[in-house]
Amino acid sequence: MTALAEPDERGSLDVDPSVLRKIVEYAADTAPATRHRTRRVAGLGVGESGPSARVTARTGDEIDVRLWLTLVYPGPVRAAAAQVRERIAADLLRMTGHRLHRFTVEIGALQSDRSASPETARVQ
Template structure:
């Protein structure tokens, strides 16, 4: 065992530890994943929700484009998406979601797979 690991090390004050920056690509992935987890959302092919991220510092503006299952209660599902995305982005990144625009680009029917 190394002697270096046995020595307790005191942490610097929080202001002196440095900074953490989370890139917009990470925020985009978190938002897309959160939106895809909401019941009622659908994948168009292999593609789920698509997000765009803007803003600066610790405030972000999000724009989501997604498909829903048909028939779906569009307002209810979009409300659930908004709630889930804001909650997950703020929990995981500690960034504040300033705005969230949601566009429903398709309503996709549940089509059973064809078995041959």
């Protein structure tokens, strides 16, 4: 069996910011308190949109994240945002070794839980 070279001699791994963004969006999307927002054009539903993020690399393995999302209503907004942040930080560190430095959340909407009150069509 051959011995491994020292870590500095083995090279490095660079993770593209678009990969980091996808990890952040997926982690936010799978958090229990987040929801997809219904996209509308001229009052008609044209699909859904989930959380979206902007990732900025800092020095070393630290990154800044700005996240736009929709949360379930009613619910504790601060606790939900903290839970999303913890999930994102854990996934980033586990998958890529990157640490979350600055985390900004913009909550674009609060949406009722669909299982509690089913949506009815406005036009039939």
